[in-house]
Amino acid sequence: MALQGNLQQIALNSMNDMTGIVASLLARAKAANAEDKVLLIPAGGEQKENEEMTVIDFLSQQVQIAVDSLKSAYPNNKNGLDAVKRFLDEIEAEAPWLKDFKDDDCYAKRPCAVNQDSQDTISRLVKLVNGYWGEPKFFDGDLRAYEKVLFSDIEPSQEQLDYALAHRAAYREAIGRAIKWKVQNDGSTIMIRQIAQATKNSKEKIFAKTSPDGKTYDPRSWAAAYWRIAHQAETGDAGLAFMIFGDEIVTELKNIPEKETQTLVVYGVDKIGIPQVQKKWTGQEIQVRGIIDEYNGKTYFKLQAYNQKTLEWINLGNISDKYQPYFLPGQSKRMKIYSISTNAQGKTKRAALFNKDMSQEEIDKCLIFDLSATTK
Structure with missing residues (x-):
């Protein structure tokens, strides 16, 4: 007898029934390198007699039955699945990522739990991702x-x-x-x-x-x-x-026009910039990103710089109105930065940033002829 309900209902229900159970056992067996162990599988479902099978052969058969349940109610061998589960429990076969993937902290606050000795595909992928993982830095803005x-x-x-x-x-x-x-x-x-x-x-x-x-x-x-x-x-x-x-x-x-950002100008560096970035720039290459922020009821399009020492994004300055159409909130790229005006204390007030691939000749020309009198 086929399962009842429309395809959407069957698919949703199947995510929480035998398909998930068998897949979980497969993952545990693979993580423990126990898929080739031979067990006596008790009769159940359409299997009428006890039969010796490898764990992988039995579970592969059962996962196919579970998947086919979308169109047929052919029963799984629950007795056999219970026997495999008992065996895996006895040898303490675990795939920690199975449960940890459901934890809200997984990859939000820490890497995913994984057995470092496991060589199954998923465990190896998790270990690889863990090696690249870093705690996300979310912008806390309006x-x-x-x-x-x-x-x-x-x-x-x-x-x-x-x-x-x-x-x-x-x-x-x-x-x-x-x-x-x-x-x-x-x-x-x-x-x-x-x-x-x-x-x-x-x-x-x-x-x-x-x-x-x-x-x-x-x-x-x-x-x-x-x-x-x-x-x-x-x-x-x-x-x-x-x-x-x-x-x-x-x-x-x-549909947003894709324009390669060649030049940006930021102002207010001495007002909103973190003190350690209020220096004289002469072409240093930095990573920047655009953010939208609100101050005293007014919205500003700011540029932030990534501090390699503290591993934090810090305010650099407000993007001048003329250049805002060429940069998007959230966009990030590496650019060369030059101070183009300073205050009485010698701190940078305005800075120009250039595409890191621009030639020095183009940058010098822009600094001399285009930006020498730039204002907000």
């Missing part, structure tokens, strides 16, 4: 500053903003319930996935909403409304906008 980064040419109606706000509140409440359910049900994420899928499927319903005069809205205006609401939240909910309007956001990003 999300409102990013409201107009995308869809800036559209002003959604108040009705659309209200609808998006109500949807955000409902989504938060539903996800909150799903997270509590996950904690109470051994880390099962099935409810979270169901909510995520329902949220993704809500786009057509959103597009069908009409204005007070009965007309449908431009689809991009809905993406703009959800983007605005996402960045008005005090805590992160941008996932809602990406979940529903991922295609529209990608299209918007692709």
